[in-house]
Amino acid sequence: MVRAYAITADAVAAERARVNDDLDQVDISRVVQLDSLELPKMGPNDVHLRILAASGEHNVDHAALADTVNIAQLRGGKMYPGNSALGEVVSVGENVTRLKPGDIAITHCNGDPDRFGFPLRIWAYDKPDSIGWYAEESVVGEWQLIPAPLDCGLNLWEIAALPLRAPTAYHLWRRALGIFRVKVSREHLSEINVLGFGGGVSELFLMLAKHEGHRAFFCSGSPERRAALEKLGITGIDQKKYNRFAGRDDIKGFTAEVKKLTGGEGMHVVCDMLRGPVFPAGIAASARQGVNVSAGWQLSKSITYDSAGASVKQLTLDHTHYETLVGCAAATELYGKVFKPTVHKEIYAFEDLPRAMVEMHKNTVTGIPIIRIAKDLPASVRSIAP
Numbered sequence: 001m002v003r004a005y006a007i008t009a010d011a012v013a014a015e016r017a018r019v020n021d022d023l024d025q026v027d028i029s030r031v032v033q034l035d036s037l038e039l040p041k042m043g044p045n046d047v048h049l050r051i052l053a054a055s056g057e058h059n060v061d062h063a064a065l066a067d068t069v070n071i072a073q074l075r076g077g078k079m080y081p082g083n084s085a086l087g088e089v090v091s092v093g094e095n096v097t098r099l100k101p102g103d104i105a106i107t108h109c110n111g112d113p114d115r116f117g118f119p120l121r122i123w124a125y126d127k128p129d130s131i132g133w134y135a136e137e138s139v140v141g142e143w144q145l146i147p148a149p150l151d152c153g154l155n156l157w158e159i160a161a162l163p164l165r166a167p168t169a170y171h172l173w174r175r176a177l178g179i180f181r182v183k184v185s186r187e188h189l190s191e192i193n194v195l196g197f198g199g200g201v202s203e204l205f206l207m208l209a210k211h212e213g214h215r216a217f218f219c220s221g222s223p224e225r226r227a228a229l230e231k232l233g234i235t236g237i238d239q240k241k242y243n244r245f246a247g248r249d250d251i252k253g254f255t256a257e258v259k260k261l262t263g264g265e266g267m268h269v270v271c272d273m274l275r276g277p278v279f280p281a282g283i284a285a286s287a288r289q290g291v292n293v294s295a296g297w298q299l300s301k302s303i304t305y306d307s308a309g310a311s312v313k314q315l316t317l318d319h320t321h322y323e324t325l326v327g328c329a330a331a332t333e334l335y336g337k338v339f340k341p342t343v344h345k346e347i348y349a350f351e352d353l354p355r356a357m358v359e360m361h362k363n364t365v366t367g368i369p370i371i372r373i374a375k376d377l378p379a380s381v382r383s384i385a386p
């Protein structure tokens with residue numbers, strides 16, 4: 001038996017009853033609770049992993065709130081969350097060739113690739129029987145692991161921040177740029193304007209854009225996160241100056257700043273991820289032929305837009321999910337070179353994981369929240385664990 005966090009349908013229902021279904025009042029720490037689980041038996045293609053660190057992810061927030069679907073209920077009343085982790089290989093099944101005991105690996109969460117490689121299901125979310133990694137140990141298939149790039153220049157916590165968010169950003173970027181290039185070739189425009197709204201995925205998306213020579217803009221309410229990106233040459237826009245787009249005048253003011261920053265052109269590519277009031281602001285800030293891409297719906301699941309206006313402006317909306325397995329490996333090549341994540345200043349202890357989830361939910365973190373799961377770290381990573 002190992003200690004692992006669980007979300008039960010009963011805990012979701014009890015918390016919803018306590019707050020009369022007012023999701024703004026939900027205390028996530030009452031829903032994400034420490035539990036235990038028996039590890040599945042090792043098969044010949046499996047790897048026994050000791051989890052060293054994990055990142056706080058918004059799908060856990062969605063599971064605890066049951067705001068997208070009531071996933072704990074759909075999973076039979078209980079689920080073990082956590083689908084972004086870094087761990088030490090303890091032992092391997094007889095068919096495993098890419099990893100050996102002592103190696104350090106990162107996970108991906110593509111739980112069920114379709115025939116083109118994109119996930120039909122996400123591990124530790126809607127993939128049936130999948131067990132997440134907010135746990136001391138786990139047994140996973142070799143196909144779910146990628147060797148951790150320990151010499152990429154990032155520290156251990158920064159590497160642990162990336163297994164879910166970096167492949168998501170990588171996929172969003174290659175799709176958005178590919179779509180834009182169908183409309184406007186390099187012959188006509190080499191350097192494009194790229195906008196991302198606050199959040200870990202958007203930050204990584206903008207790092208890709210900047211690295212490839214484009215102009216990148218980060219519209220966020222967090223001064224710490226804007227300052228971190230400005231060090232990489234990514235221009236910050238204060239979202240709170242526009243009241244997080246509460247009214248039409250706020251969007252007008254924001255659009256005017258975007259026009260000023262881009263010489264009247266607007267944004268050729270926008271990464272949304274949040275929807276809600278952020279969506280119309282992203283559309284208003286778009287240049288002609290623009291692409292608006294998102295893999296998230298943190299503020300709202302649905303969007304409405306003026307189809308005629310989008311046609312006249314030749315806008316494209318694209319919806320993505322998580323990367324393919326090949327894409328996850330390709331994204332990992334860019335750790336440290338392109339992806340330099342901002343990590344929240346406190347590294348949370350395993351016992352403090354519910355508080356980490358609360359602070360991420362309340363948006364009081366200054367970067368991606370990291371939970372240190374193992375107290376003792378193997379010698380191979382001690383020098384990169386500040």
Ligand SMILES: NC(=O)c1ccc[n+]([C@@H]2O[C@H](COP(=O)([O-])OP(=O)(O)OC[C@H]3O[C@@H](n4cnc5c(N)ncnc54)[C@H](OP(=O)(O)O)[C@@H]3O)[C@@H](O)[C@H]2O)c1
Pocket residue numbers: 057058059062164165168197198199200201202219220221222225239244273274278295296297298299320321322323360363368
């Ligand atoms: N489909 C996929 O595979 C996939 C993968 C990853 C994430 N996602 C989804 O994408 C969304 C974002 O994920 P993430 O990992 O980038 O999130 P994150 O790192 O946790 O960041 C969330 C950001 O939301 C912003 N925010 C919070 N409240 C806001 C409000 N009221 N108005 C505007 N902005 C607000 C904050 O930005 P500022 O305070 O800095 O403005 C915060 O940094 C989530 O819904 C997540 O589930 C999907």
